[in-house]
Amino acid sequence: xxxxxxxxxxxxxxxxxxxxxxxxxxxxxxxxxxxxxxxxxxxxxxxxxxxxxxxxxxxxxxxxxxxxxxxxxxxxxxxxxxxxxxxxxxxxxxxxxxxxxxxxxxxxxxxxxxxxxxxxxxxxx
Numbered sequence: 001x002x003x004x005x006x007x008x009x010x011x012x013x014x015x016x017x018x019x020x021x022x023x024x025x026x027x028x029x030x031x032x033x034x035x036x037x038x039x040x041x042x043x044x045x046x047x048x049x050x051x052x053x054x055x056x057x058x059x060x061x062x063x064x065x066x067x068x069x070x071x072x073x074x075x076x077x078x079x080x081x082x083x084x085x086x087x088x089x090x091x092x093x094x095x096x097x098x099x100x101x102x103x104x105x106x107x108x109x110x111x112x113x114x115x116x117x118x119x120x121x122x123x124x125x
Contacts, residue, residue: 006048010098012071020054055099065102065111072102072111075121 019025029052037047055062061078064071073081081101102111103121115122 007045015054062099063102063109065100065114066108067110067114070100070102070111070113071098072100072109074103074109075101076103 013025015025033047033050040047057063061074062071063074075081100111100113101121102109103115103119104110105115105119112121112123
């Protein structure tokens with residue numbers, strides 16, 4: 001039986017409002033897209049779609065874990081996570097393995113994997 005094998009690839013880069021408004025990163029992303037397309041074709045794979053999301057760090061309490069660098073939402077500061085009424089519904093579902101839950105412990109912002117078990121947002125609590 002024939003099947004389609006779909007593969008997702010997630011990556012991120014840090015930017016700011018000035019870069020977004022000026023579009024200064026567009027050339028880099030276009031060059032990356034061309035190289036990625038050529039690499040996929042080398043392995044007989046086809047690029048179907050891609051998108052770029054801009055996640056306002058302060059507004060959503062998004063951070064990198066101070067211990068392991070996982071991307072996370074500090075749920076102590078943003079218990080609602082993403083605004084599902086806005087364009088973030090898929091981020092709350094599809095990106096759960098990409099942008100983890102986390103919280104604050106002993107003045108550090110840590111992802112759910114690095115938080116101690118007794119913390120409300122710790123992975124094993």
